[in-house]
Amino acid sequence: MVHTxxxxxxxxxxxxxxxGLTAAAELRRRGISCRIVDRLPARLPYAKAVGIQPxxxxxxxxxxxxxxxxxxxxxxxxxxxYVNGVEQPRLDLVLQPEVPYRFAALPQYETERIIEEFxxxxxxxxERGTELVSxxxxxxxxxxxxxxxxxxxxxxxxxxxxxxxxxxxxxxGLGLSxxxxxxxxxYMLADVEVDxxxxxxxxxxxxxxxxxxxxxxxxxxxxxPGAGRYRVSMMVPPGLSAAPxxxxxxxxxxxxxxxAPELGHIQAVLDRLSPQPVTASAMRWSSVFRISHRLVDxxxxxxxxxxxxxxxxxxxxxxQGMNTGIQDAWNLAWKLALxxxxxxxxxxxxxxxxxxxxxxxxxxxxxxxxxxxxVQADPGDADTLMMRQAQLLVGxxxxxxxxxxxxxxxxxxxxxxxxxxxxxxTGDIAAYPVRLYDLLRGREHVLLLYGPAPAAAxxxxxxxxxxGAAAGRVAVCAIxxxxxxxxxxxxxxxxxxxxxxxxxRGEFGRMYGVRExxxxxxxxxxxxxxxxxxxxASGLAAHLSVVFGS
Numbered sequence: 001m002v003h004t005x006x007x008x009x010x011x012x013x014x015x016x017x018x019x020g021l022t023a024a025a026e027l028r029r030r031g032i033s034c035r036i037v038d039r040l041p042a043r044l045p046y047a048k049a050v051g052i053q054p055x056x057x058x059x060x061x062x063x064x065x066x067x068x069x070x071x072x073x074x075x076x077x078x079x080x081x082y083v084n085g086v087e088q089p090r091l092d093l094v095l096q097p098e099v100p101y102r103f104a105a106l107p108q109y110e111t112e113r114i115i116e117e118f119x120x121x122x123x124x125x126x127e128r129g130t131e132l133v134s135x136x137x138x139x140x141x142x143x144x145x146x147x148x149x150x151x152x153x154x155x156x157x158x159x160x161x162x163x164x165x166x167x168x169x170x171x172x173g174l175g176l177s178x179x180x181x182x183x184x185x186x187y188m189l190a191d192v193e194v195d196x197x198x199x200x201x202x203x204x205x206x207x208x209x210x211x212x213x214x215x216x217x218x219x220x221x222x223x224x225p226g227a228g229r230y231r232v233s234m235m236v237p238p239g240l241s242a243a244p245x246x247x248x249x250x251x252x253x254x255x256x257x258x259x260a261p262e263l264g265h266i267q268a269v270l271d272r273l274s275p276q277p278v279t280a281s282a283m284r285w286s287s288v289f290r291i292s293h294r295l296v297d298x299x300x301x302x303x304x305x306x307x308x309x310x311x312x313x314x315x316x317x318x319x320q321g322m323n324t325g326i327q328d329a330w331n332l333a334w335k336l337a338l339x340x341x342x343x344x345x346x347x348x349x350x351x352x353x354x355x356x357x358x359x360x361x362x363x364x365x366x367x368x369x370x371x372x373x374x375v376q377a378d379p380g381d382a383d384t385l386m387m388r389q390a391q392l393l394v395g396x397x398x399x400x401x402x403x404x405x406x407x408x409x410x411x412x413x414x415x416x417x418x419x420x421x422x423x424x425x426t427g428d429i430a431a432y433p434v435r436l437y438d439l440l441r442g443r444e445h446v447l448l449l450y451g452p453a454p455a456a457a458x459x460x461x462x463x464x465x466x467x468g469a470a471a472g473r474v475a476v477c478a479i480x481x482x483x484x485x486x487x488x489x490x491x492x493x494x495x496x497x498x499x500x501x502x503x504x505r506g507e508f509g510r511m512y513g514v515r516e517x518x519x520x521x522x523x524x525x526x527x528x529x530x531x532x533x534x535x536x537a538s539g540l541a542a543h544l545s546v547v548f549g550s
Contacts (some may be wrong), residue, residue, distance in 0.1 A: 051319020412513020
């Protein structure tokens with residue numbers, strides 16, 4: 001029997017990994033009703049995806065739970081590389097000083113725990129052992145069929161988001177193509193402790209090249225929280241090898257539950273490739289996994305969308321996959337929230353595919369290349385390499401919902417670029433400077449008005465046009481170049497409490513490449529939607545209309 005009329009929600013999220021949890025948490029944070037289901041009865045205790053990129057930490061800062069992640073994670077300082085036992089140049093993970101977070105490592109089950117606890121603060125819990133088995137959408141919503149501990153259920157929801165992994169039911173139900181291929185090699189993963197004295201916080205990549213220069217043996221170790229603890233990966237020995245599983249959809253990717261390497265298998269590879277004599281112990285779990293590289297032809301259709309592994313799979317090189325999926329979910333959630341509220345312009349939700357699919361395509365191509373050559377083989381100087389690995393160069397120039405016509409040249413970020421952080425912003429009451437990200441935290445769209453003190457009154461006048469174009473949906477902050485400005489901005493003939501900060505060290509002006517009065521619209525996901533110089537009410541209204549409608 002099928003039970004109908006279950007707990008209604010505006011959005012159903014299928015899949016409670018880091019990507020689905022991010023989507024659900026962002027929707028709930030914005031007051032959107034949401035259910036999240038996962039077919040597994042409990043969170044898996046595996047350290048699968050472990051690398052946390054600085055951009056992901058910026059996202060968690062904006063969401064409000066970064067402190068919990070920072071206290072649970074371990075710093076990733078860099079990578080030590082060895083080829084045929086010879087140490088290669090060390091890769092240090094160094095970023096520009098204005099970037100607020102560094103690289104980190106955190107077991108996936110801890111990432112899921114932290115986001116799940118944050119989500120529970122909004123009264124929403126993962127419905128475990130509950131699987132989406134089919135759906136049908138129409139012009140007004142999506143009818144979903146679920147099966148779970150209470151039997152079958154038919155749920156009517158306005159949108160469906162598929163974060164249900166490489167074998168996604170949502171992707172298949174939409175009929176999306178998933179073109180790509182699979183690597184022939186099998187790998188072992190394990191969570192172990194080792195007793196070497198290599199520098200703390202460094203990953204280890206040790207390879208053996210055959211006579212022809214090809215890699216025929218490899219060991220990759222990523223540090224985890226705990227003394228001497230690493231997530232290790234290596235090729236599967238012939239005795240443990242098996243034919244690919246018959247999963248029915250042609251996608252061979254991820255962990256296999258049937259085979260679990262023993263500690264002796266791990267020790268044998270360490271004996272061959274470790275740069276120091278070492279003994280592995282305290283193995284918490286192990287598995288065999290296979291790698292594919294695939295990308296959907298589109299990130300959704302109508303009221304049904306996909307994110308994370310449901311949309312793109314690729315090698316784990318450089319810890320890009322989970323972090324890319326989290327950014328998918330974050331990009332989608334604020335747009336979906338506005339669509340649910342009826343406040344989104346027609347092009348806004350469609351921009352999810354326009355912005356995120358090119359990112360998925362770039363990540364798939366780069367990780368496939370780096371899986372053979374290492375991250376150091378990526379083109380560009382060292383700073384660019386680090387910023388790209390940190391996912392701080394992801395951008396949306398050319399998106400249909402960012403300002404057009406702004407020249408790409410010149411200093412500072414342009415529309416579609418990540419809004420960089422900066423420090424040294426001071427006010428009249430607090431006796432300490434704050435960072436720009438402190439001003440953005442807890443807000444959605446933010447209009448930043450920059451200019452010298454004499455221009456403050458004119459700049460603040462733009463806030464009246466915000467009230468008309470996007471009532472209550474855009475916060476306003478003024479950042480004054482002068483150090484002697486007051487903290488009130490005059491609008492409409494009277495004083496209105498617009499927050500005013502002074503760029504006391506000139507960092508905002510330098511980072512954003514501005515000297516003249518300029519208005520910046522920062523989107524909820526931390527990207528610039530518009531850069532208006534000179535700022536005009538008509539220019540601001542034109543940009544907001546592509547986001548919120550007329």
